[in-house]
Amino acid sequence: MDxxxxxCAGDVxxxxxxxxDLEDKLPQARPRLKNLxxxxxxxFIVGITGSPGAGKSTLTDALIAEFRKHDKTVGVLAxxxxxxFTGGAILGDRVRxxxxxxxxxxxxxxxxxxxxxxGLSQAAGDAIHVLEAMGKDVIIVETVGIGQQELDIINxxxxxxxxxxxxxxxxxxTMKAGIMEIADVFAVNKADRPGAKQLQTELxxxxxxTPLAENGWRPPxxxxxxxxxxxxxxxxxxxLARKVLEHHDHLIVSGQLAQRMERKALMEVTxxxxxxxxxxxxxxxxASGELSKMTDRxxxxxxxxxxxxxxxxxxxxxxxxx
Amino acid sequence: MDxxxxxCAGDVxxxxxxxxDLEDKLPQARPRLKNLxxxxxxxFIVGITGSPGAGKSTLTDALIAEFRKHDKTVGVLAxxxxxxFTGGAILGDRVRxxxxxxxxxxxxxxxxxxxxxxGLSQAAGDAIHVLEAMGKDVIIVETVGIGQQELDIINxxxxxxxxxxxxxxxxxxTMKAGIMEIADVFAVNKADRPGAKQLQTELxxxxxxTPLAENGWRPPxxxxxxxxxxxxxxxxxxxLARKVLEHHDHLIVSGQLAQRMERKALMEVTxxxxxxxxxxxxxxxxASGELSKMTDRxxxxxxxxxxxxxxxxxxxxxxxxx
Numbered sequence: 312m313d314x315x316x317x318x319c320a321g322d323v324x325x326x327x328x329x330x331x332d333l334e335d336k337l338p339q340a341r342p343r344l345k346n347l348x349x350x351x352x353x354x355f356i357v358g359i360t361g362s363p364g365a366g367k368s369t370l371t372d373a374l375i376a377e378f379r380k381h382d383k384t385v386g387v388l389a390x391x392x393x394x395x396f397t398g399g400a401i402l403g404d405r406v407r408x409x410x411x412x413x414x415x416x417x418x419x420x421x422x423x424x425x426x427x428x429x430g431l432s433q434a435a436g437d438a439i440h441v442l443e444a445m446g447k448d449v450i451i452v453e454t455v456g457i458g459q460q461e462l463d464i465i466n467x468x469x470x471x472x473x474x475x476x477x478x479x480x481x482x483x484x485t486m487k488a489g490i491m492e493i494a495d496v497f498a499v500n501k502a503d504r505p506g507a508k509q510l511q512t513e514l515x516x517x518x519x520x521t522p523l524a525e526n527g528w529r530p531p532x533x534x535x536x537x538x539x540x541x542x543x544x545x546x547x548x549x550x551l552a553r554k555v556l557e558h559h560d561h562l563i564v565s566g567q568l569a570q571r572m573e574r575k576a577l578m579e580v581t582x583x584x585x586x587x588x589x590x591x592x593x594x595x596x597x598a599s600g601e602l603s604k605m606t607d608r609x610x611x612x613x614x615x616x617x618x619x620x621x622x623x624x625x626x627x628x629x630x631x632x633x
Numbered sequence: 634m635d636x637x638x639x640x641c642a643g644d645v646x647x648x649x650x651x652x653x654d655l656e657d658k659l660p661q662a663r664p665r666l667k668n669l670x671x672x673x674x675x676x677f678i679v680g681i682t683g684s685p686g687a688g689k690s691t692l693t694d695a696l697i698a699e700f701r702k703h704d705k706t707v708g709v710l711a712x713x714x715x716x717x718f719t720g721g722a723i724l725g726d727r728v729r730x731x732x733x734x735x736x737x738x739x740x741x742x743x744x745x746x747x748x749x750x751x752g753l754s755q756a757a758g759d760a761i762h763v764l765e766a767m768g769k770d771v772i773i774v775e776t777v778g779i780g781q782q783e784l785d786i787i788n789x790x791x792x793x794x795x796x797x798x799x800x801x802x803x804x805x806x807t808m809k810a811g812i813m814e815i816a817d818v819f820a821v822n823k824a825d826r827p828g829a830k831q832l833q834t835e836l837x838x839x840x841x842x843t844p845l846a847e848n849g850w851r852p853p854x855x856x857x858x859x860x861x862x863x864x865x866x867x868x869x870x871x872x873l874a875r876k877v878l879e880h881h882d883h884l885i886v887s888g889q890l891a892q893r894m895e896r897k898a899l900m901e902v903t904x905x906x907x908x909x910x911x912x913x914x915x916x917x918x919x920a921s922g923e924l925s926k927m928t929d930r931x932x933x934x935x936x937x938x939x940x941x942x943x944x945x946x947x948x949x950x951x952x953x954x955x
Contacts, residue, residue, distance in 0.1 A: 341939055348937035362684060576932040580924065581915070583942035588950065589910060593903070602902065610898035615670035617663055620905035628910065629951055 351443035358468030377552030386442035477506035673765035680790030699874030708764035799828035824856040
């Protein structure tokens with residue numbers, strides 16, 4: 312059996328290997344991904360984001376269990392940006408998800424690719440495609456942090472959960488930084504902590520002051536308490552899963568799903584252009600030692616970055632372009 | 634007088650206009666920046682980063698006052714990533730810095746450029762060059778958030794302050810996400826809050842368990858209490874400024890400053906390559922309507938992003954390249 316057939320049959324080892332080969336940029340990986348592409352686009356992709364320590368992994372774990380109760384197969388992609396210096400990835404409490412390891416309907420992968428050239432967003436998109444080809448009904452994409460790159464990754468999702476925790480007075484400020492607009496469902500986690508009530512009130516006020524999205528969806532707020540009070544926690548995470556599935560229905564009925572899929576396709580094309588055009592140029596400049604000569608000239612103020620880059624562009628680009 | 638002469642003489646209006654023109658990508662802006670370049674590279678660049686709501690703007694404001702006491706002129710660049718949807722920037726409590734508005738030795742600018750093509754890091758680098766050409770002794774670069782892109786921006790700095798606040802139990806986890814390695818000085822802010830002692834202890838333990846950087850610098854931890862208890866606050870922010878200046882001396886003595894300037898030059902060259910090579914291609918594809926046709930084909934699974942991008946690369950790139 313070829314790679315495509317195996318992955319479409321749900322073969323975990325083949326899928327894992329392809330995701331790793333894509334991350335490592337092995338030459339055989341991309342043609343394989345291209346072959347898979349026609350089998351993608353049918354999964355419901357749920358993004359989950361929020362500050363580090365907000366409890367995203369715990370909620371992801373609970374959501375897996377809930378979606379399984381709805382008889383949906385689940386893929387999880389946890390995106391851990393590699394430290395820019397040590398190259399090490401964080402696993403955090405992601406090990407918790409191991410309890411699903413015996414369940415054939417669940418497939419969890421971590422991604423730790425470096426962020427060069429916006430490559431993390433592309434690597435996430437690639438891995439999501441593999442999970443889609445495996446036929447997972449729901450794919451949860453979990454990101455660490457809330458910077459621009461995490462926003463790019465979350466753009467791969469059809470529906471986005473933003474997780475907030477009480478305790479930081481200026482939490483609402485965070486949301487203004489681009490988070491507010493991307494949330495389809497809010498989860499106020501650790502809602503047994505002081506400040507939870509205030510956070511919910513502020514959030515609800517902010518939401519009611521915001522004009523409804525053009526599709527008429529008002530993001531619901533689900534408050535989730537203590538993991539160690541299992542009954543309340545389970546009921547609340549069940550509610551969270553239900554709200555996400557309701558949002559999915561709403562996306563379909565309102566025609567927004569098609570729009571979001573178009574936005575996603577545009578992003579994938581742009582990411583691929585970055586790779587196809589820039590990477591070969593950089594590879595050439597590195598191999599020939601030119602990149603370090605350019606850097607030296609800039610460092611010594613004998614030249615400036617733009618003059619250097621424009622000379623390279625002239626050399627590598629066709630003047631006409633068509 | 635031409636732009637270069639005016640900016641080098643510290644003219645605030647000319648500098649502000651050039652920074653804005655660079656953000657807006659006006660055609661005359663880049664040649665002007667190129668002319669300035671030879672006058673850059675002499676400032677000490679301090680990055681300040683940490684979670685939203687950690688109090689970075691308040692500390693920046695206090696640091697301005699401290700550096701002024703050391704008779705240093707100060708430039709501040711506050712990087713507010715624009716919301717990806719509304720296009721609006723956050724000003725937050727940055728207005729506080731207005732108290733320095735009457736001081737000729739201080740120049741504060743906000744930057745709100747979108748993050749496309751890693752443009753935010755480049756826009757920050759451009760603005761820093763303008764502040765350098767103005768002759769500012771110290772330039773403080775403040776970022777919102779702690780994602781990959783913020784790390785890229787902070788790479789423009791010679792010395793980095795990471796601001797932490799107690800109250801999030803998993804704060805230490807944050808630091809593993811690439812923050813630990815970039816910190817030259819830690820500020821534990823809002824240290825009058827519960828959990829501050831624990832955060833300091835954990836941080837100190839983590840630091841002593843980490844091998845010393847090759848340059849022999851052990852990042853100090855400065856705990857800063859309540860803004861509304863002015864005496865203690867002022868003493869602590871004075872200590873923070875002192876530690877940053879000590880780090881600067883250490884960078885010079887250890888030869889690390891030259892290394893960091895080389896890393897910075899490499900990043901600037903790579904950013905400029907992205908702009909010079911990718912932007913014209915994207916502009917062409919958008920103008921001709923091809924980008925939306927490519928997107929449609931990908932959305933409808935008639936093609937995949939890589940096949941589309943490779944065809945574009947073939948068309949725009951010289952096959953030889955030399």
